Amino acid sequence: MVMRILLIEDEQKIANAIKRGLEQESYAVDVVYDGKEGFGKALNGKFDVLILDRMLPNIDDGLTICRAVRDHGFHQPILLLTARDSTRDRVEGLDSGADDYLVKPFSFEELLARVRALLRRPQQTEDTVLHVGDLSLRPDTFEVQRSKTPIELSRKEFSLLEYFMRNPGRILTKDQIIAHVWDFDADILPNTVEAFVASLRQKIDRPFQGKPLLQTVRGFGYKFGT
Numbered sequence: 001m002v003m004r005i006l007l008i009e010d011e012q013k014i015a016n017a018i019k020r021g022l023e024q025e026s027y028a029v030d031v032v033y034d035g036k037e038g039f040g041k042a043l044n045g046k047f048d049v050l051i052l053d054r055m056l057p058n059i060d061d062g063l064t065i066c067r068a069v070r071d072h073g074f075h076q077p078i079l080l081l082t083a084r085d086s087t088r089d090r091v092e093g094l095d096s097g098a099d100d101y102l103v104k105p106f107s108f109e110e111l112l113a114r115v116r117a118l119l120r121r122p123q124q125t126e127d128t129v130l131h132v133g134d135l136s137l138r139p140d141t142f143e144v145q146r147s148k149t150p151i152e153l154s155r156k157e158f159s160l161l162e163y164f165m166r167n168p169g170r171i172l173t174k175d176q177i178i179a180h181v182w183d184f185d186a187d188i189l190p191n192t193v194e195a196f197v198a199s200l201r202q203k204i205d206r207p208f209q210g211k212p213l214l215q216t217v218r219g220f221g222y223k224f225g226t
Helices: 012-024 037-041 060-069 086-093 108-120 153-164 175-180 188-206
Strands: 004-008 030-031 049-053 078-082 099-104 128-133 135-138 143-146 215-218 221-224
Touching: 004 037, 012 030, 012 049, 012 108, 030 037, 030 060, 030 078, 030 153, 037 049, 037 060, 049 060, 049 108, 049 215, 060 078, 060 086, 078 108, 086 099, 099 108, 128 153, 128 175, 143 153, 153 221, 175 221
Parallel strands: 004 030, 004 049, 049 078, 078 099
Antiparallel strands: 128 135, 135 143, 215 221
């Protein structure tokens, strides 16, 4: 699955260089140069890693974003970029919710290594089993059950269901689904998503009583949950 990274950095030259380097490593990268806009994107919760500068325009500082992300219950790794290298600054950054701290100037190779290390960290304990209604999914063992009945899924159907279950109640567009479920360089059309959604419905909704979990929001995309 392609990892999506949000990069919030007001120095455009640095930001664009980081974006190019990460994209060459097959990450999908969104760049924001403004603190206020970055704040809004970070609270979307759709990114796998956040990389943000501490000193940002139109916001107190990057720590404000760190705190807000954690206060909203998001657990994705946060890498803080800063020119401040005192022990006090590092402690303040980590206490605000950042997982790692990289002091400018830095090499791209070190940034990339830190991103990889953050992505290798185990998921939060609460993510060991995902639950939405009476449906459960275990990412570690690829087991899916509804009303205690095992459901057999293909690998792609499993990835699609996991993405839905990690975003309950959110309207997800076909473009978002393609970006998170298929490989970065895959040539996927919207009707491919429709076909997989239809197949998933046949397995997780049709055989069971009650309101379907997977809903179509006409003109927008799909929403998952009761």
